[in-house]
Amino acid sequence: MYTIGIDVGGMSIKAGIVKDGKISHKMVKETDANGGLDKLVEDITDLVNDIVSQNNMDINNIGTIGIGFPGVVTNKGTVTCVNLALNNAPIVNKIKEKFENTRVEVGNDANVAALAEYAYGSMKGYDTGIMITLGTGIGGGVVINGKLITGANGIGAEIGHTMISTNYYDCNCGNNGCFETFCSATAIIRYTQKLVEEGRETAIREACQNNIGNITAKMVFDAYREKDEVALEVITRFKKYLAMGLGNIVNFLDPQVISIGGGVSNASDIVLEGLTEQVKEYLPFKETEIADIVIAKFKNDAGILGASAL
Incomplete structure (x- = not known):
């Protein structure tokens, strides 16, 4: 099963299709740092749809959409990030509304970097x-x-x-x-x-x-x-x-x-x-x-x- 990893930063949002620790395709979109939750959800949704479409895939082929944020990410799936105008924003629920049949997970950017190194890199x-x-x-x-x-x-x-x-x-x-x-x-x-x-x-x-x-x-x-x-x-x-x-x-x-x-x-x-x-x-x-x-x-x-x- 394929997964999509999304790296949200202050300057750009990067997305990639991943299988077995390999990125097969990447896309980048400029971050609208002042857009707030709704604009961020819109941009992430567009990236997911575009990257799936450009690879002739169906969203049902994607097992998980994982998203990393440079801020505080709670176990309830909310995100606080001053640089992105987010305050306890219910990002998981908003993304799930767009992709009802796909698992959505979020994490802090440093934590997900650690997970990458553990799963595929220097800590494997x-x-x-x-x-x-x-x-x-x-x-x-x-x-x-x-x-x-x-x-x-x-x-x-x-x-x-x-x-x-x-x-x-x-x-x-x-x-x-x-x-x-x-x-x-x-x-x-x-x-x-x-x-x-x-x-x-x-x-x-x-x-x-x-x-x-x-x-x-x-x-x-x-x-x-x-x-x-x-x-x-x-x-x-x-x-x-x-x-x-x-x-x-x-x-x-x-x-x-x-x-x-x-x-x-x-x-x-x-x-x-x-x-x-x-x-x-x-x-x-x-x-x-x-x-x-x-x-x-x-x-x-x-x-x-x-x-x-x-």
Whole structure:
């Protein structure tokens, strides 16, 4: 049986027909971020109908329509996402009205990315896996014996908002010390900007054309490879807190594998170097074996594949 995976983002809605972990056809539609629930349902419905029609299929050949959202997704199938003008929106019921004979499932985007890696990618073959996505923020997903663990209300696995240490700026959630304020791409950029504003000499000034607003995490990793002093300080700090955050995960769940995805994972050589040993520094039993720490396999297709596996 075929499934359809839909990855809803702030800029685009991507859909794909999936069978046995392979995407046979993809379509993309621009997101109307201000359209609200009705417009989103209309766009998803159009995408499903178009992708089925273009492949000469019948909707009855589709076993499941799975949808991933960048927001809070409850076990009741409602979605809250400020960036998409959704507040406790009953998305599952609305989509089911359009496709009465097809199962409809929804999940948080980081959770479905974890499911994709568990089912088809870097965590395949493991019983217990955790994925963290290091991007603009930090997302997470926990999969145990093939099942996403999202908590009693569907809002669990918010790994990015676990507390690490006191930080010099607050998280967007209003708290201080969240994991994502230390180890996201945003955190890397902000700490680099802080050091540059303090007058530190660095090749990053030239790379960003003396405009700190142009600094990217890639610039910092590239400068690190050239042993730039500012980049060395920024990435050393990043690695310290990444190890601390992963240590918390190991202490709490002791998974078999931790998969790291998101844009920061593109610097996998730097991210993984010595990371296991650093994580062990934050464990009470330092001589025991810990999770395999790997880089996620899927990039842009993780949302489609994971949503299709819901």
